[in-house]
Every structure is written in structure tokens, then in C-alpha cells.
């Protein structure tokens with residue numbers, strides 16, 4: 315019998331698991347895929363939002379601000395990759411100016427300090443962002459906006475939770491829940507579990523999971539967002555995260571450099587029928603390109619690397635749903651769309667409070683270890699690795715991202731079992747570079763196969779469920795400016 319079962323190994327579920335591992339509790343984290351971070355948490359903008367557009371009195375507003383403040387410490391403990399470049403919301407006319415002034419007032423109302431936010435004019439914008447559209451007139455500047463590596467964050471949270479005693483059950487889709495008098499019986503495709511409390515953090519699957527226990531009083535309306543990711547050679551085009559002034563018609567798209575230095579544009583927002591649909595479409599990508607050029611006109615489509623999409627678990631409530639449901643001890647943490655990545659640390663703290671109010675006894679885990687070592691090692695100009703070197707520390711497996719055999723072995727030897735090449739990619743970046751795994755895939759598969767004592771051809775790139783139809787990158791490269 316567990317004290318708590320968490321369903322869903324995205325940023326929400328793993329942040330809750332790690333928070334609970336600070337206490338003496340028996341916690342199990344149940345995830346349907348063969349790795350953590352395969353849902354929305356792996357395919358998003360990676361922005362640690364400021365919270366300036368959040369409405370006062372909403373969970374999104376409150377938890378975004380709190381979550382943002384937690385990132386520096388969290389990253390210093392877990393080493394997933396985070397920096398704070400700040401963000402500009404740019405405007406082009408009088409109407410935008412009025413809107414940006416409203417954003418400034420809202421930011422003050424929801425708790426930003428005057429040191430953190432300012433309205434800036436063309437000259438200052440241009441000095442901060444030399445490649446910005448010449449027609450820009452005004453911008454709202456928020457200094458505290460950050461950029462994180464989202465999948466590394468989830469891996470780090472999960473590794474640290476497991477290190478502190480949480481049990482992680484992968485490839486374990488929850489298919490039913492039986493409500494017993496004093497516990498839940500959780501039926502999964504692999505094994506059944508018993509738990510006194512159940513936390514539903516199943517993202518786009520949360521409506522279904524809630525329905526198994528009769529705890530569904532919301533609906534999830536999945537919204538897809540598509541992106542184009544470019545090489546690192548265009549990282550210098552943009553220093554901060556550039557947003558456009560939201561209008562009733564559109565929120566625009568963002569232009570940014572990811573934590574690891576790839577130029578990136580997107581996302582759009584479109585309703586879709588099936589939450590597992592992470593296809594990309596040429597019509598939407600063309601719109602994204604055109605809209606992104608209003609911020610940074612001169613990026614080179616020939617340097618595009620890949621397209622991808624993520625699906626937001628938006629709900630019919632227009633806010634996060636974080637509450638004990640009508641079924642006692644069943645807590646829904648659902649409708650966690652944007653800014654869920656930012657809010658995750660604060661969501662986790664809120665869930666622990668809800669559990670405490672519902673009668674869970676919290677006793678501090680004196681052995682809690684907040685630290686998790688990074689997998690990726692920074693290589694300076696003295697790094698003398700080469701392909702096929704004998705020493706794993708120097709043997710380069712992925713030449714585009716300079717990933718060594720030692721880094722891949724480190725990932726494999728940690729407590730979370732790795733089965734797919736993409737799980738290695740999310741942890742080490744092997745396969746994320748210019749050749750998009752053409753060079754390293756077979757080498758990565760061989761290392762996974764050696765570790766599990768199986769054949770490289772038996773190692774999959776990713777779980778069967780994820781088979782997106784992506785617009786070919788050649789099609790993007792052929793679009794003329």
C-alpha cells in the first residue's frame with residue numbers, strides 16, 4: 315500500500331514526486347510511456363514566464379510568479395539548465411502601446427517589482443536587439459523571464475525523486491481505478507497498485523484518468539503548438555525572448571534562443587481532435603514563419619533543423635485545476651497548459667498543502683538529498699576528444715553536439731532505465747545537432763544494446779505511440795523569404 319500514487323511523469327508529476335520525497339512517505343509515480351517527459355513537457359517553448367499577463371486571483375497568475383522565483387535554486391540543485399535572458403513584448407503602433415501599458419499595470423498588480431519591468435523605446439530596444447524589425451516602436455521589458463531545458467528539467471526532477479525514495483513505474487498505462495473504502499486500486503497494463511491518495515497529473519490524459527474514479531468534472535480540449543528549430547549558428551540573432559503584443563485576434567509567436575543555443579520560432583495554437591497528434595503542417599509553419607519575421611525579419615530558413623509540435627492540455631475552466639475532486643483523496647492536477655512548466659515547482663508545493671489538509675501526515679525526510687549531478691559536461695577549448703577514442707571520456711559519439719561515450723554511459727547507469735535512442739537524446743543531446751542523428755544514431759543504439767545485452771536492431775528510436783508526421787525540413791528550406 316502506497317501513501318500516494320501520482321499518475322503522469324511530465325513536469326507536473328515529477329515536480330510533485332520530488333516535493334513529496336522531502337517527507338517520509340511511500341510514493342509511486344506511474345507513467346504510461348517508457349520514459350518520463352514524453353508529453354507536453356518535452357515539446358514546448360521552454361520559457362520560464364514572468365507571469366505579467368496572468369490574471370490576479372487565478373492559479374495560473376499566482377503559481378507562474380511563484381514558480382519563476384523557484385527556478386534559480388532548483389537549477390542550482392538539479393543542474394538541468396536555466397538562464398535568465400529577460401523578454402521583450404514588442405509593439406508597432408498606438409494600439410499596441412496601450413496594450414503594453416495595460417500589461418505593465420497588470421504586472422505591478424500581480425506582484426512584479428518596478429525593478430523587474432519597464433516600458434522601453436525604439437533606441438533601447440535596438441541596443442538590446444540589433445536584429446529586431448526596424449518598424450518596432452515600443453516594448454514591455456521583463457528582466458526575470460528565463461529559458462530552461464524542459465526535458466532535462468523533468469529527467470532531473472525524476473532522478474532526484476527516485477534518489478530520495480520515490481518508486482517510478484514506466485510503461486505502465488493506468489487503464490482503470492477501483493475506489494475502495496480507504497484506498498484506490500490502480501489498474502495498469504503491467505501491474506496493479508494500491509494507494510491511499512491519488513494524484514492525477516496525466517496531462518491530456520487527465521480527463522480519462524479522472525473518469526476511471528468518477529472524479530471528472532472538467533474536460534480537456536487539446537491545443538497543438540508547432541515550432542521550427544534552427545541550428546546554433548543563428549543564436550546571435552536574438553538575445554532575449556521576443557513576444558509580440560497580444561491582440562484579440564492573435565497572441566503572435568515567439569522568437570527565442572533555446573537554453574542550448576538553438577534559434578527557435580513558434581508556437582501556433584490550434585484545436586485538435588486527438589491529443590496524441592503531434593504532426594506538423596506546412597500551412598501552420600508558413601504562418602509561423604511569416605509572423606516570426608515581424609519580430610526578427612532576417613533568419614535563414616536554409617539553416618532549419620527540424621519541426622516539432624506539442625499539445626497543451628487546455629481545459630474548459632480557463633485556469634489550472636488543482637483540487638481534491640468530489641472523490642475523497644483523489645486530487646486532480648489537470649488543465650496544466652501554459653505556463654505549466656514555469657509553475658511546476660509552485661504547483662508541487664500547492665499539492666503537498668492539499669494533501670496535508672486532507673489528512674496526510676507530513677514528517678520531514680531527514681535524509682533528503684536535494685542535489686542531482688548534471689549528465690552533460692561542458693567542454694572547453696582544451697577538450698581533446700575524438701571519434702573512436704579508446705577513453706570513454708574522450709570518445710565522441712555525437713559529433714554535432716560533442717557528446718561523449720562517458721556521458722551516454724552516465725545516463726544509462728542512472729536509476730531510470732533507458733530503452734530508446736530518444737531517451738538518450740533528451741538527457742545528453744546526442745542526435746540534436748545539425749545532422750539530426752544521422753551520424754550517431756547507430757552508435758547510440760549500440761551503447762544501449764550493450765548495456766541491456768541485446769541487439770542494436772532491437773533498440774527503438776522512440777515508443778511506438780509517438781509517430782508524428784512532420785513536414786520535411788527540405789520543404790521548409792525551400793520556402794523563399
Ligand SMILES: Cc1cc2nc3c(=O)[nH]c(=O)nc-3n(C[C@H](O)[C@H](O)[C@H](O)COP(=O)(O)OP(=O)(O)OC[C@H]3O[C@@H](n4cnc5c(N)ncnc54)[C@H](O)[C@@H]3O)c2cc1C
Pocket residue numbers: 321322323324325326327344345346347350351352353354355356357358359360361362363486487488489515516517518519520523538539540581623624625626627650651652653654655656657
Ligand atoms: C506548444 C507548447 C508550448 C508551451 N510553452 C510553455 C512555456 O514556454 N513555458 C511554460 O511554462 N509552459 C509552456 N507550456 C506548457 C507546459 O509545457 C505544460 O504545462 C507542462 O509541460 C505540462 O506538464 P504535465 O506534466 O502536466 O503534462 P505532460 O508533460 O503531458 O505529462 C503528462 C504525462 O501523463 C502521462 N499519462 C497520460 N495518461 C496516462 C495514463 N493513463 N497512465 C499513465 N500515464 C499517463 C503521459 O504519458 C505524460 O507523460 C507549453 C505547452 C505547449 C504544448
